[in-house]
Amino acid sequence: MxxxxxxxxxxxxxxxxxxxxxxxxxxxxxxxxxxxxxxxxxxxxxxxxxxxxxxxxxxxxxxxxxxxxxxxxxxxxxxxxxxxxxxxxxxxxxxxxxxxxxxxxxxxxxxxxxxxxxxxxxxxxxxxxxxxxxxxxxxxxxxxxxxxxxxxxxxxxxxxxxxxxxxxxxxxxxxxxxxADIRSVCETYAHQVLDIRPDDVCLSVAKLFFAYGIGNSMFFPLSVGAAAILEPSRPSPALMAENAAKYGATLLFGVPSFWGPLLAADLPDDAFAQVRQGVSAGETLPARMFTGIRDRFGVEILDGIGSTEALHIFISNRPGAVVPGSSGHPVPGYEIELRRTDGTVITGTGEPGMLWISGDSICTGYWCRTAVNRTVFQGEWMRTGDQYVRNEGGSLTCLGRTDDVLKVGGIWVSPAEVESRILEHPAVAEAVVIGIPDDDGLDKPIAYVVPRDGALVDPDELITFCKAGLASFKRPRAVVVVAELPKTATGKVQRYRLRQSHTTVPA
The missing domain is CATH 3.40.50.980 (Rossmann fold)
Known part of the structure; x- marks a missing residue:
């Protein structure tokens, strides 16, 4: 009732x-x-x-x-x-x-x-x-x-x-x-993971039209009597640092495409001195960014995964117990399953599977999308479209969207793993890896990279760098240097646009 x-x-x-x-x-x-x-x-x-x-x-x-x-x-x-x-x-x-x-x-x-x-x-x-x-x-x-x-x-x-x-x-x-979904995300992630308090001040890179942003700047602070900071302009590192200092931000919500430029920004190390906790979502936070922000600004970032369909984060790291490079553990109130292609549930560690979630904040469905609804929503469970693996200790690591995971030489390759290695290179600010068919129609990993300000990226040297830290078959077969990556308003890379730009592996 x-x-x-x-x-x-x-x-x-x-x-x-x-x-x-x-x-x-x-x-x-x-x-x-x-x-x-x-x-x-x-x-x-x-x-x-x-x-x-x-x-x-x-x-x-x-x-x-x-x-x-x-x-x-x-x-x-x-x-x-x-x-x-x-x-x-x-x-x-x-x-x-x-x-x-x-x-x-x-x-x-x-x-x-x-x-x-x-x-x-x-x-x-x-x-x-x-x-x-x-x-x-x-x-x-x-x-x-x-x-x-x-x-x-x-x-x-x-x-x-x-x-x-x-x-x-x-x-x-x-x-x-x-x-009810709005109350649910407040009572689960905001109260039990963030431990949001009345004296908190929330500053979010993500805007209110995004599920992540509306939780950060509206649902969470208002649920406990805290305060939110609204910023109409584009959230540059300098502007976020200015607002954090001006209003005394204690919770800073970002995305990987913000944390990377923040690390490269010319800001004092105490720019976020009042921030007690950082949060990241949208895409997997590379370990380099987690350690870099922590070591330079003293801000621990809790990486997690959420979705528009679930309204906010449903798997997250915990304060003081972050597993860098992982999404953490299920948020209280949510259940997860990793399933094989035949629908059976994976109970052990190390085997990749499709991530399914169950929780009270999941939407009732998509408006006028019957065929998609029947595929995505099954009883209490929702198919996320993300490939995950369970690690020793129970944390979960994202391997990418189902359509993003590549099969190279008969072996599965996670673009996220290759991207993480590329981002360890001191000349690279952003990276995304996609699959492009070669002359035989076989997918090969291709890297699109954005250099750091003032840096030059040598494609051959970067491929050699990847080979030194990855199995050889995982290395990108080509590196394309670009000024910027195509992104949604929420900071997610639009991989399909990169795929459309090439039909064969670039020379």
Whole structure:
């Protein structure tokens, strides 16, 4: 039997009732919001959406910068019982139009940073009726409507949030989350792994439209009366260091594509002196980055794996017990299985298998994707698409996505293992390894690398370096030096775009 529960009330008014009304909830570029002020703004946005005719369980698409307007729009939509759909701000207008049309949304809220994409999407979305732009008269009109005095009577099972997958495959899908899923990730990862506290201040590289980012900057801090830092701009190492010092960040959430440049940045070693814990997700954190950040800045990074479908991290390292290069152990509240291709479960160590997970935060499925749903979601279990291996001691190491693992000369090769070796080279800042067919149609590992600032990469020397630390068959057959790697908005490398750039092994 479902119980009455509204995630927006849980994150805002519940804290006011608990006596946290005067505590800072949000730091933003123009000031701060206390919990009492945040609750008031959420009711105003919810009232404005209701005045526009937004109905419970109807989708509200958001293409907005990480600022107060997006923060209150997400919470306001959920407070009303509608479904918040924050979308990547890196989408082009036609790409955003696909999501607006797919969600059947009648209302789209944007911010001036992305006005061109919003207008283009609006012209191509047949069900869209209203466009609101933050900072313009339409947004003020929204706030001028009578505020909603109480949350809609949603159940824990009611839909609250859709997050479109980041599209590393090029085909985004809307993962549908319940109000209960938000409470679940707070009570599992945030409370039992991070041990998040009321005096914590959260600073996240990942933005709010990403499952990782919305947990870091909204769900987790608001669940305990802590504070979040919102930053609309691109998160460079210098900007993150500035914000960490200005607001006293204690929890720093990053991704590997941030930690690498941070190591190479010209910053003082005490730039993150107040940070008590670092966190990484998105892709496997190379051991070099873990030890480098720890030794230079004194910040221990907890690497883990999460997903849009699970809403946040479900396997993680633990404070003081990190196994570098691994994703750690299952988060309390989640079960994992490694399965062979025939479906049997692997119980021992050292044998690779497909990672399946079970937990209360897993989405109810993808919107209008029946065939995919039947493959990915089976009973209480979800197929992640990741190949993993269990180590001695029980930690788990990612070998890559199923489509990424290569078979070279009849032997399986993990791109992550080769990438980790390449990243040990002092001239390399970023690396990704993919399989490209040779003249016989057999896959060969090819490395794409981004040099460190001021460094030169000699492809032949780098291949020799790999041979010195890996079995010879694992070495890249060619090295392609590039200025940057194609990535999603969440920092994941779009390997399919690299594959499309070459049909045969480059000379």
């Amino acid at each position: 479902s119980e009455l529960f509204n995630a927006a009330e849980y994150l805002t008014e519940r804290r006011v009732t608990a006596g946290d009304g005067a505590r800072t909830a949000v730091h933003h570029p123009r000031g701060t919001l206390t919990y009492a002020e945040l609750a008031t703004e959420v009711r105003r946005v919810a009232g404005g959406l209701a005045a526009l005719g937004v109905r419970p369980e109807e989708r509200v698409v958001l293409c907005m910068a990480d600022d107060v307007e997006l923060y209150t729009a997400i919470l306001g939509a959920m407070y009303l019982g509608a479904v918040a759909v924050p979308c990547s701000t890196m989408l082009t207008g036609p790409e955003l139009a696909v999501l607006v049309a797919d969600s059947r949304a009648r209302i789209l809220i944007g911010s001036h940073h992305f006005a061109d994409a919003v207008r283009t999407a609006a012209e191509a979305a047949p069900d869209l009726q209203t466009v609101i732009m933050a900072g313009e008269p339409s947004w003020q009109s929204l706030l001028d409507a009578p505020p909603l005095q109480r949350p809609h009577t949603t159940w824990d099972e009611s839909p609250a949030l859709w997050l479109y997958t980041s599209g590393t495959t090029g085909k985004p899908k809307g993962a549908m989350h319940r109000h």
